Amino acid sequence: MLATFVLFATLPFWIKGVGLYPYLGVEVMIWIVYALGFNLLLGHAGLPSFGHGAYFGVGAYAFGLTQLHWGLGLGGGLLFAVLAGGIAGALVAAFISHRRGIYYALLTIAFGQIFWFVAVKWHSVTRGEDGLLNIKRGSVLGYPLEALESLYFFCFAVFVVVVLLLWRLVHSPFGRVLSAIRQNETRARFVGYNVWLYKWLAFTLSALIAGAAGGLLALAQQSAYPNVMSLHQSGFVVMMTLVGGGLVSFWGPVLGAVLFFLARDLLGAYTEAWLLWYGLLFMLIVLFKPEGLAGLLTDVRSRPSA
C-alpha cells in the first residue's frame, strides 16, 4: 500500500522523464478508485455488474450539474456526485439483490442501458450526446484546480482516502461476510445472514464509489458525456479488474487500471487498434491465468529460487 501511495505521490516529478505526462496519473487514479469500488462487488462479493458505467456517469453528471447550475462548490459537488451514484445504485440494487449469477449480471446490463439511454435522450438536463461542457474546477484551500499540480494532488488525496477506506472495509467483519456470501450464498443464509441486505449494501457502496470517481472524472476533464455509461465502456472496468487480478487480490484493480492506460498510451502511439491488442491480452489472461496479473506476481514470488 505504501509503495502505491509513494508511486502516485511522486509521479508528477518523474513521469515526464519516462515520456508520459502528469494528467495520465489523474486519469489512472480516478479509474483505480472506480475499479476498486467495482471490485468490492465483483471480487469480494462475487456479484458481476456489467453496467457499472451507469453510476460512474451519474456521478459525472451530478458533479457537472452542481457546478454549472446549482453553485454547490467543489466539495458540495463531489458529495452530490457520491450521493447520486449511491442513490442510483441503491435503487437498482433493490431490484436485483434477490438474484445471482447470470440473471444478476443481465439485470445490471439492463439497468445500465436504461441510465445510458436516459443520459442520451434527456437533452434538457444532460445535453444529450453533446454532454455537459465547461464544468468549472473551482479551488481547494485557495489553490485553484485549474492548475494541473493542484488537480493532481487533490485527486491523490481522494484516492488515498478511498483506498484506505476500502482496504479497511474488505478486512472488516462486513468484508468477511461478503466473501462468505461469494463462496456460498446458501450456507450464509443458513448461518443467519440477511444475504439480500448484504448484497444490496455491497452494490450501493460500489455505486457510491463509482459516483465519487465519476465526479472526479467530470472535474478533471471539465465535461460529462454519456459514453462513459455505455455498455462498451462499462466493460473497461470489468477488464481492468479481471486482467489485474481483482478476484484474488485487493490490488488487482490497481494493476489492471495502470496496465489499461499504459496500453492505451503506449500501444495507442503505434496503432489505433490498441484496444484489439488489449482485448487479446484479456482473452489470454481469462484462458490461461484467470487470477490475472496479481496471480502471476504471486506465482513468481512463491517460486522456489534455484
Add this chain to the structure above:
Amino acid sequence: MFEAAHLHKRFGAHVVLEDVSMRFAAGRLTGIMGPNGAGKTTCFNLLTGRFAPDRGSVRFEGRDITGLPPRRIARLGISRSFQVMNLFDDYSALDNVLVASPELRARGFSMLGGLVEAGRAGDVLAQVGLAGKEDVRAKDLSYGDRRALEIGVALAARPRLLFLDEPTAGLGTEATARIAALIAGLKRSLTIVLIEHDMKFLFGLADHIYVMHWGQVIAQGAPARLRANPWVQRSNLGLLA
C-alpha cells in the same frame, strides 16, 4: 420443543410431502429414515426454511415459524448441515466456523471495525476432531474432515436444535465411527434430528425414529420397537426403494 403438523409440499404436479407430522422432544435424538426419494431432505428443507410448505405448520418452542426464511430460523437457535456439502471453500477451517459464529453475525455490518477473536471457534474445531487443521482451507481438507467441518459450521452458531442431513454420506467405516462418536457426544447437550441411511448408525444413536416413504410418515417409534416393523425390515434390506 419442535413440532411440524400436516405438512404438504408439491413441486408442479409432483407431490413430495403429504400430511407429514413430526415432534422432536428436547434433549433427544430423533432419526428420519427412508429410501431415496422418500422426501426426507425436502422435509428438512421445509423445517429449516429453505422452502415454505403449501399447507401445515411448523412450531418451535411454541412459536409459529412456518415459512420463515432460513436466516430467521437460524437466529432462533436452529442449525443444519447439508447432505451435499455446503462450506465456505476458500476459507480456512477456522474461518468457516468463525463466520458462522453469533459474534461475527452480530458485527456483520461493521465496516471499519476489526474481526472477532477466534476464541471459541477453535474449541468447536477441536470438538469435531479438527484440532491442528485450523489454517487448512476447507477445499483442501479430506472428505471425512469436510464432513466433520460441515457439522462444525452448524455447531458454531451454538444451536439448541441441530438438523443433520446424512452426515455419514460417502464415508468409510472408520470415518463413520468418528462421526457417530461425535454425534453421540453432542447428544448430551443438544436436541438433534438426523437423516440417515445407515441403519446400524441410526438405531445405535436415536431415541425415536420416523420412517418415511412416498412423501409420508409410514411408521414411527423407539428403535427397539421399530426393529420388528415390516416396513423397516424391508427398508433395511433395500426393498423399499
